[in-house]
Amino acid sequence: xxxxxxxxxxxxxxxxxxxxxxxxxxxxxxxxxxxxxxxxxxxxxxxxxxxxxxxxxxxxxxxxxxxxxxxxxxxxxxxxxxx
Numbered sequence: 001x002x003x004x005x006x007x008x009x010x011x012x013x014x015x016x017x018x019x020x021x022x023x024x025x026x027x028x029x030x031x032x033x034x035x036x037x038x039x040x041x042x043x044x045x046x047x048x049x050x051x052x053x054x055x056x057x058x059x060x061x062x063x064x065x066x067x068x069x070x071x072x073x074x075x076x077x078x079x080x081x082x083x
Contacts (some may be wrong), residue, residue, distance in 0.1 A: 011053050013049065013052075014067065014068075015049050016047065016071060024047060028043045028048050038063055052064055
């Protein structure tokens with residue numbers, strides 16, 4: 001967290017690692033539409049890196065919570081379809 005000229009900037013990074021590149025790509029593609037304009041995302045092999053930037057703690061926490069909840073849903077779908 002940094003503070004400049006009375007304005008708070010909150011930055012965070014969430015890294016998610018998957019068993020393989022295909023699973024990472026599936027999650028990345030599934031979440032990218034919802035994340036545009038809210039979260040920076042990068043796919044590297046079997047890892048997705050999300051960067052969250054916000055001006056308020058509430059907004060930061062809401063974005064992180066939404067991202068994690070969405071990822072859990074996609075992960076459950078992947079597990080069910082791979083059985």
